[in-house]
Amino acid sequence: MLLGQQYYDNPKYGKFLEENFILYRAPRGDKTGDAVFKRFNVSGTPFLLFIDGNGKEIDWIRGYSAPPDKFHEKVKNVLQGVDTFKVLSEKSLENPKDVSLLAKLAKKYSDRDPINTEKANALYKQIVAIDPDGKMGMTEYGKDQVSCTEYAEFSLGQAVLYARGTQRSPEPLKAFIKKYPASKILKSAYMSLSSFYAYAPGPYKEEAFKFLEEAVAKYPDDPYFRLYYVSRSMNNKENIDRGIEMAEGMRSMNQASIADYRARLYQLKGDLSQAEAVYSQEFMDGQVTSLAYALSSYASFWMGQKKNLDSAEKMMQTAILLEPDNAYFRQSAAGFYLQAGKTDKALEVFGPEFIKTPKPNASALMTYARFWASNKQNMESAAAAMESALKLSPEDAYVRQSAAQVFIMMEKQDKAIEIYGPAYIKIQDNPLALSGYGRFWAGQKKNLDSALEAAKKATTLADQSPNQSYLWDSLAGVYLAAGKLEEALKAEEKALALDEGFNTEFYQTQLKKIKDEIEKKAKK
Amino acid sequence: MKKAFIFGFVLLLFAALLPAQTWLTGSVDDALAKAKAQGKLLLLDFFASSG
Incomplete structure (x- = not known):
């Protein structure tokens, strides 16, 4: 949205785009648009892909951040062939030991597909093998320059930290912290590991609090590290007193106030586009969603205690008013009402009407179907929702598995096998x-x-x-x-x-x- | 004279409200063919209305 408002809709850049490119737009949620997302294997938005007339990918830009002039530079660079994917690929074939070049190309690959980072990882491994001491070249990290090897080791550590299933491990990133105690990437490494330990289950129990304490001690002024400690403490129901101390230390954190101050300062500097970037509609949407989560959590907490129920219900309803199309809040409210023995109210907030208008996406339909199937109520509508989700995403393995789960809960094993069976x-x-x-x-x-x-x-x-x-x-x-x-x-x-x-x-x-x-x- | 001025102003206003560029939708292959014929790059903008 911001990209449209600040860049595309700005006549200053419109003529340049029109003159130099054939422009094509693929909107998500539209049948043709979704097919184009799939064809080019694009997931997140905004994403700009530049292709030549033969269908070869020349370069891409993921995300948008103000100011628009800076973004325009990136687009112009693509047109002029400055460090594009095509140019970097060709150069790396001529100079296979140029680590700075390989690092740039690896970043391009992980930018293209941040989830499947195999190609980027292969290049990072190559960099570490070529230059184990990190003396052969530097690469950009934010506004800083770091050695390519250091960046490669950090990226490989991140990849293992976010790997699927049992491949996940914090060890490589911990080794990175030990090896590079003065690194400019150090805080990011601490941040990633803290987030990992905050939510990782069982086997890391012992080392988690030790690491989170270390992170808070290292960055005492950053409330996010305290937040991770508190999350771990709540998830594992351990170190509760220390968790409370940490939470008390977070009192000063109010994102809306911080954004307000930042926007005012940018305005004083005369940089309104940066003010718009930090204090935007998207930011406020995020604030609304956060508030809705807070209200819903409040209601669930008091429902669990069977106390303050009038207030809890009021807050639950406010959460739905704030986020009427969000299946999560409707599901929470329905769960709240079922616990209160008010099935009619549960159906009112998250019943058959929800899956009719406006048409929800596959994920919302799955949430609806799983909720009602697990509660063994409203089954006919749950089955219909699951069928709609399957129609929307017939090839998605996760949707099929969820459908099988729902139909097993409904004791319809044949149907589960039909959807997610030998065929x-x-x-x-x-x-x-x-x-x-x-x-x-x-x-x-x-x-x-x-x-x-x-x-x-x-x-x-x-x-x-x-x-x-x-x-x-x-x-x-x-x-x-x-x-x-x-x-x-x-x-x-x-x-x-x-x-x-x-x-x-x-x-x-x-x-x-x-x-x-x-x-x-x-x-x- | 006054009428002509208002007409000109309305025209200017209308031009300002027009979309800044022409975006193709529909067949990507047609867009690619157009890019090839004109020797230009095809810029695909992937976007979601919510963000």
């Missing part, structure tokens, strides 16, 4: 989707032959995948669910052998579980 794995060749299928049915202890077929197929498709150990661990889990203990043992051993040291403890625990089962069976 599905025949058309699927994504190893993670197949492995997810195997894990899902293993968890249900149903459809196990097909689950095994999928989990095996996943391992055969993944010779070069960084998720190999995860896929073998999935296969072991399916074998275990099917009672094939020897095969489970072999698969788990394979997972352990392929592990790069990030999940050794987890796989060893799984291995022990399988060995215990084998022993138990032998005793019988």
Whole structure:
């Protein structure tokens, strides 16, 4: 929106765009637009993709930040071939040991697809191998310059921290902090790890608080580190007194006031576009959503205590008034009313009317279907919502798995199999989707032959995948669910052998579980 | 004279309200063909109305 208001709609840049490009617009939520998103594998917005007449991707720009003049420079650079993806790719072939060039290209790749960072990671590994001491070149990090090797190690650490499943580990980023105590990227590393420890489950319990204390001590003036400590404390119901101390230290944090001060200062500087960037409609929308979350949490808390219920209901309704189209708040309100024994009220806020107008997206429909199926009420409408979600996103593995879950909750296993059964794995060749299928049915202890077929197929498709150990661990889990203990043992051993040291403890625990089962069976 | 002035002003106002550029929608392949024919790059703007 801001991109449109400040850049596209500004006559200062309009003529340039019109003269130099053929302009095409793909709106999300529109049938044709969604097809274009899919065709070019684009997820987040805003995103600008530049393609030549032969369909080759020349470059891209992800996101928009004011001032528009600075953004215009980026667009002009694309036209002039300054550090575009095309130019960097060609140059890196001529100079394969130029680490600054490789770092720029790696950043381009992770900008193109921030979720699947394999191509960027391969380049970062190359940089570390070429220049282990970090002396051969620098790269930009915000307004600073850091060595390419340092940046590459940080990026690889981030990739492992955000990896899927059991590949996730904080160790590489912790090693980064140890190796580069004066790094300009240090605070970002602390921030990522703090966020990880705030929400990561079980196995990191011991080290989490130790790290979060360290982060707060290092950055005492930054309320976000305290917030992460408080989140961990609440999630694990541990160190509560210390959590309260931390929360008290956060009192000064009021984002709206900070934004107001910043905007006023930018205005005094004469930079209204920057004021607009920090104090925008989007920012206020975020504030409204945050307030709605706060109101909904307040209502859930008091409902749990069975106290202050009139006030809780009032706040719950205010949350819906603030965010009428958000399925999360409607679901929370419906849960609130079901707990209060008021089914009619629950249906009023999150009933069949919600899935009719305005038409919600697949995610909202899934939320609706799962909510009612798990509460064993309003089932017909829940099934209809799930069918609509499937029609909207028929190829999405997550939607199919959710649909299977919903229909199993409704005791309609045939329907679940029809949607997410053997026919599905025949058309699927994504190893993670197949492995997810195997894990899902293993968890249900149903459809196990097909689950095994999928989990095996996943391992055969993944010779070069960084998720190999995860896929073998999935296969072991399916074998275990099917009672094939020897095969489970072999698969788990394979997972352990392929592990790069990030999940050794987890796989060893799984291995022990399988060995215990084998022993138990032998005793019988 | 006054009428002509008002007419001119309305025209100017109308021009200011016109969209700054022409954005194609529909077939991307048609847009690509147009880019090829004119020797220009195709700029695809992926956007969501909420953000």
